[in-house]
Amino acid sequence: MTASVPVTNTDDLRARLKLEGGKAFVLQTEFEPAGDQPTAISELVQGVQGGEHNQVLLGATGTGKTFTMAKVIEQTQRPALILAPNKTLAAQLYGEFKGFFPENAVEYFVSYYDYYQPEAYVARSDTFIEKESQINEQIDRMRHAATRALLERDDVIIVASVSCIYGIGSVETYGAMT
Secondary structure, rough: OOOOOOOHHHHHHHHOOOOOOOOOOOOOOOOOOOOOOOHHHHHHHHHHHOOOOOOOOOOOOOOOHHHHHHHHHHHHHHOOOEEEHHHHHHHHHHHHHHOOOOOEEEEOOOOOOOEEEEOOOHHHHHEEEEEEEOOOOOHHHHHHHHHHHHHHHOOOEEEEEHHHHHOOHHHHHHHHHH
């Protein structure tokens, strides 16, 4: 495996071939790393290139963690899964990454339920409550677009809530549907 050298300007990045081919991640921003960001970016990139499986980026609100991750994606040229603890933060991150990478596939994968009430049993009254749910069709389409991007492209950033761990089923079943 060859370690890649971090690329610092966009023209060099566009000219550099990805090791596996395909479309390069090109970060579009007027921001420059500042404060602790250059060190964090360098250490995270070295970790990715060194095969580190677990890394943590810590920072207070508004310190530029999203921008830092965008720089790591740009320098490593690797697809990314950005996990957020809830739909609200996932939506915010999705918008920011779409702005940072307008030429790449930035996709959104969260639970498609607008409302979900699981089935329940109330022993005291011997009552069974049926499951109720309401699916958001637009979010369902976005989940399918994310899945399709993963199957067809290599320049993919998926922004997801933790509910993405439940997935959409097996690849074989999904492929047979399309």
